[in-house]
Amino acid sequence: MEQILYGAPVAKQLDEISLKIFQEVKSNNKTPHMTAITVGDNPASLLYVSRKKEKAEELGVEFNWIKLDKNTSQEKLKELVETESKNTDGLIIQLPLPDHLSSEDVINCIPPDVDVDGLTSYNLGSLFSNEYKLIPATSLAVLELLNFYQIKTEDKAIVIAGRSRLVSSPLAKILSSKSYNANVTVIHSKTSNQKQFITQADIFISAVGSAKLYDSSYFKQGATIIDIGISSVDGKTYGDIDTQNISEVASYRSPFPGGVGPITVSALFFNLSRLVKTN
Known part of the structure; x- marks a missing residue:
């Protein structure tokens, strides 16, 4: 049976950590x-x-x-x-x-020490070291979602759709690191047979921004599906995943809306709390 990965409890957990640090800072005027x-x-x-x-x-x-x-x-x-x-x-x-x-x-x-989004070349480059300070907020939101719901990544096939400095690049690096030990593939608009890759994915992360791009036929039984994409059609917003019949194949799925989105904002302020604390 499909379990929905709601973002609200994950965001709440991050907010509690951030708030504690902000209160400590305020105690010092x-x-x-x-x-x-x-x-x-x-x-x-x-x-x-x-x-x-x-x-x-x-x-x-x-x-x-x-x-x-x-x-x-x-x-x-x-x-x-x-x-x-x-x-x-x-x-x-x-x-x-x-x-x-x-x-x-x-x-x-x-300056890197106020780059709360973690998107400067310096901060992105630091992800290739063992001493990085910040993870871009959307990428951090996905990682916190996986951690909160205890979704295992070690030796799992993870496919990320879309290529950007905001999501796919940081996620691919971190998920393939020794902290997560996943086998990561990034697909994009020039990938000739996307379905070939996606049907092999234990975890699929979509950050394309094209409404209902992937339907249930793309996923293998028991897959975890994380929808980050957002697009607007006729004044309505949609994620990348066509959710019709998706519960028949997915074990875990982040909803749109209500999945990664709420965590991303909290992740940004979690990053701010780290900057405030270390600076």
Whole structure:
């Protein structure tokens, strides 16, 4: 029988850890601070940041949301990042940015010790050492989900769909490390026969962003399915997994919504708590 992997209890567990650290900081007359920068009026970006603002209020974190015009130049954005980084414990640049801006260039202007999203080249590169400080929030959310529900990864075939610095790259590295010992394969838009790989997966993690892309025929009996993707069709949002008949094959499945999403926001503030504590 399919077990649903709800994100709320995982998020609650992370929040309790973060809140304890934030309270310790406040006892020393300092209020934890996070800055978020959005460029333009992408509805999804504004929604994501509003959720982060709500979580900040819940955890007692001061939250500074800087909203920039969509035509903001690369130079002005970089100058702002450099200035604001001096006045905060954690800074995020909400992606995606408008097409005329280089996301990687701007992100790498964030000093590693306030890069709460863990997306600078420095922090991503540190994942290849044994002393990394931060894991990108979405990747951390998936790992915490697996840990919370005690889903075994050792010698399991894990297939990750989609390639990004936010999800697939960090996850592939960490899940194949000695901490998890999984056999990881990353598939993408140029993979000619995705089903061939997915039907062999003990654990399938989808971060494509294409509505109902994978139906029950893609999965082997007893698979664990984690849906990270999000897309909008006719004003409605969907995950990557077509859930019709999915309970007939899946042993464990994260729902959309209510799965990885709630954990991701809490994971961001868990990262902030680590930065506050170590800085």
